[in-house]
Amino acid sequence: MPSPRYWREIPSRYRLEATRCGNCGRVSHPPRGVCPACCGTDAQNLELSHEGKVVTFTVVHVPPGDFLMEAPYVLAVVETPEGARMMIQVADCDPASVEIGMPVALEFRLIRKEGKSGILCYGHKAVPAYPRGEEEGADLESREMEVAHA
Amino acid sequence: MRDVAIVAAGMTRFGELWGASLRDLFVEAAREALINAGADQLDAIYVGNMSAGQFVGQEHLGPLLADHLGMAGVPAIRIESACASGGVALRTAFLEVASGASDIVLAAGVEKMNDGADVTEILATASDQETEVYNGATFPGLYAMIARAHMEKHGTTEEDLAWVSVKNHRHGALNDHAQFPRELTLDQVMGSAPVSEPLRLLHCSPVSDGAAAVILCPLDQASRYTDRPVVIRGTGMATGSMALADRADISFLDAVALAGGRAFEMAGIGPAEVDVAEVHDCFSIAEICCVEALGLAPMGEGRHCARTGETAIGGRLPVNTSGGLKSKGHPVGATGIAQAVELFEQLSGTAGARQVPDAEFGLAQNMGGTGASSVVHILQAV
Numbered sequence: 106m107p108s109p110r111y112w113r114e115i116p117s118r119y120r121l122e123a124t125r126c127g128n129c130g131r132v133s134h135p136p137r138g139v140c141p142a143c144c145g146t147d148a149q150n151l152e153l154s155h156e157g158k159v160v161t162f163t164v165v166h167v168p169p170g171d172f173l174m175e176a177p178y179v180l181a182v183v184e185t186p187e188g189a190r191m192m193i194q195v196a197d198c199d200p201a202s203v204e205i206g207m208p209v210a211l212e213f214r215l216i217r218k219e220g221k222s223g224i225l226c227y228g229h230k231a232v233p234a235y236p237r238g239e240e241e242g243a244d245l246e247s248r249e250m251e252v253a254h255a
Numbered sequence: 256m257r258d259v260a261i262v263a264a265g266m267t268r269f270g271e272l273w274g275a276s277l278r279d280l281f282v283e284a285a286r287e288a289l290i291n292a293g294a295d296q297l298d299a300i301y302v303g304n305m306s307a308g309q310f311v312g313q314e315h316l317g318p319l320l321a322d323h324l325g326m327a328g329v330p331a332i333r334i335e336s337a338c339a340s341g342g343v344a345l346r347t348a349f350l351e352v353a354s355g356a357s358d359i360v361l362a363a364g365v366e367k368m369n370d371g372a373d374v375t376e377i378l379a380t381a382s383d384q385e386t387e388v389y390n391g392a393t394f395p396g397l398y399a400m401i402a403r404a405h406m407e408k409h410g411t412t413e414e415d416l417a418w419v420s421v422k423n424h425r426h427g428a429l430n431d432h433a434q435f436p437r438e439l440t441l442d443q444v445m446g447s448a449p450v451s452e453p454l455r456l457l458h459c460s461p462v463s464d465g466a467a468a469v470i471l472c473p474l475d476q477a478s479r480y481t482d483r484p485v486v487i488r489g490t491g492m493a494t495g496s497m498a499l500a501d502r503a504d505i506s507f508l509d510a511v512a513l514a515g516g517r518a519f520e521m522a523g524i525g526p527a528e529v530d531v532a533e534v535h536d537c538f539s540i541a542e543i544c545c546v547e548a549l550g551l552a553p554m555g556e557g558r559h560c561a562r563t564g565e566t567a568i569g570g571r572l573p574v575n576t577s578g579g580l581k582s583k584g585h586p587v588g589a590t591g592i593a594q595a596v597e598l599f600e601q602l603s604g605t606a607g608a609r610q611v612p613d614a615e616f617g618l619a620q621n622m623g624g625t626g627a628s629s630v631v632h633i634l635q636a637v
Contacts, residue, residue: 114385133501135386141501161407161505163399164452165391169376172391180396182500190500192387200452205407216390228390 111226118228121155121211123189124148134189155211156234157183160190164200171217179203183211183231197232208234256353258474260484261634263292264596269465269584270434277311277367278323284466284589285324285363292470292480298357300324300331301348303340303364304588305623307333309377311370320365337381338537340364341591342621342630345469346490349632352471359476364593365466366586374462378587381624383498395459395538397499397625399451402540404505406453408555411543413453415558417444419539420457420581422561426568427578429608434463434584458539463584467592469599474637483603488524488616489633491517497627508541508626511548515620518631519550522616526550529572529633530614531601533594535622536579542566545620546574549631568609576601576609591621595632602636 116122117135125132126140127147133140138148162181165172172178179195181203195203196214209231216228265287267280275283281302289295300321308314317331334344341364348362368374379388382397405411421441427433439457447457470480477484495510496502502509519525532551536542547557551572552565560566566574577583577597580590598617600606615636622629 114389118389141496161400161404161499163396163403163454164449165393165396166449166451167375167393167395168391169379169388169393170373175391178391180391180400182400182505192392192498192500193390205403226389 119213121153121229123151123153123187125151125187132187132189134191151187153185153187153189157185157209157211157231159195159203159205159207159209159231160184161205162195162203171219181231183209193228194230195232196230202233210234257355259349259352259471259487260474260477260637261469261487261595261599262472262477262480262484263288263294263470264468264599265289265291266432266467266593266596267465268432269463269586269593271369272464273369275464277307277313277365278320280367280464280466281320281363281365282323284365284468285361288361288468288470294359294470294480296359297326297329297361298359299348299351300326300329300361300363301334301344302331303334303342303344303591305335305337305340305366306377306380306587307367309380310372311367336628336630337623338535338585338587339591339621339623339628339630340588341467341593342619342632343492343591343628345591345595345632346492346630348471349487349490352473359470359472361468361470362592363466363468364589364591366588367464368462368586369464386498386500393451395451395454398538398540399454400499401505401544401625402453402538405540405544408504408506409558411558413445414441415543415562416453416458416539417441418561419536419542420444422567423536423575423579423581426576426609427582430578430583433578433582434461435582436578454538454540460537460580460585463586465584465586465589465593467589467596469592469595484637485599485602486635486637487632488635489518489520489522490630491515491519491521492628492630493517494628495626497624499625506544508544508548508622508629510626510629511545511620511622514629514631515549518618518633522633524616524633529616529618531576531598531611532572532574532618532620533577533579533597534574534620535590536575536581537585539581542574542579545622549618549620568611573611576606576611591619591630594619594621595634598634602634
């Protein structure tokens, strides 16, 4: 990917910036100046919350070149509480455990190493969301370790 | 607008044709159509092609292909709408003849996919690069998400998907232009390798080379070229959301429904009057979604049609008598024209072992990407 394009897409990828149509309320991610539902041009900026639920999904066994080392991986359409929908991977779980309606948290992650030069491309992935206090022990420990390292 | 007829057709075999280049394929199909019509001049050429620039590094196809057909000087235009390129080329040629601007026009489609390029990545450019491909989407992956949504909403099963492949291979076994002219069993489909769950290898159309061509003229001039013309009664095109995530119902192809509605309105008939249909079964789930969106089966009932034989030759409404994209092959830019070639044969009574008896109305539905563009034509025997 040409680096100007990567740079342009940083606000929606890194910060989950989106727009809400001032006319009909439709939320678009990435942001849009013209509402796809009503053609309205009163676009208001918002940042999406880092949670959502799975709308539909697949387990990709035959991936594109940059994702060869990742397969099999889960790709899903996830809807946030604001009503925005995005297509992202679901990570940190057994692919067979993913189901429609499953609650997820959105975390900032490395998405791909691009091309022969291996340029690092970041964005968000979904991970299973556990209600507070019910998180699996091992997961909790590894999360705490990640936080400690950060 | 003038009534417009298809008066001749030509088509290469579809397959991995390593010995043929893009220009060879186009010339073979176009020459066959010209010879069948007995025509030696054209007013215009439209060529459907998705991505010669990426597959073989060649753009500017209009003059290249006119030149190699021995028709340099004739206006020639390449049409792109991803996998619907062929169908949109047919529509554009139809509109040019119907308007009175031209009297004899070649509508062709060609794709040379087997030439060493990365097919998965090239095909993915027909989906949204910024929001889908960036995160690891492939075409089978996108249709797999449509399939999962359809299963959730309508109770569709993996076996329902597999029956579409079995039925279309049964048809394709009768087509000597098909890439895979042989039958498959349900067990073979159900046991094939997973590509993107729930889709398996034998739910997916193959990577193909090939070309197809038809010749259009005003109906009142058709007798110069043939005694069995087929009339184009309706054409409809529509666009929809590019990204799956932007669709209210991911299991419903709204651009297909819109395009079908427009074509039916123009033709003055309804789905019940269609005798034979070619629909865009790039993946088995797509045939189920398309027959529902076109009203050829009630919503949620499309999943039963292949298993019960309703959409098989001999059934209520035979769908994909050519073998469809699955068995016949899917050289993406050629597919929309190849559908018209099959209907031309069916409606002129020359489809041989695949013939649907007394077929009067035929429907062809072609779509690009995950259905973000779709074009539908309704043809009638005269």
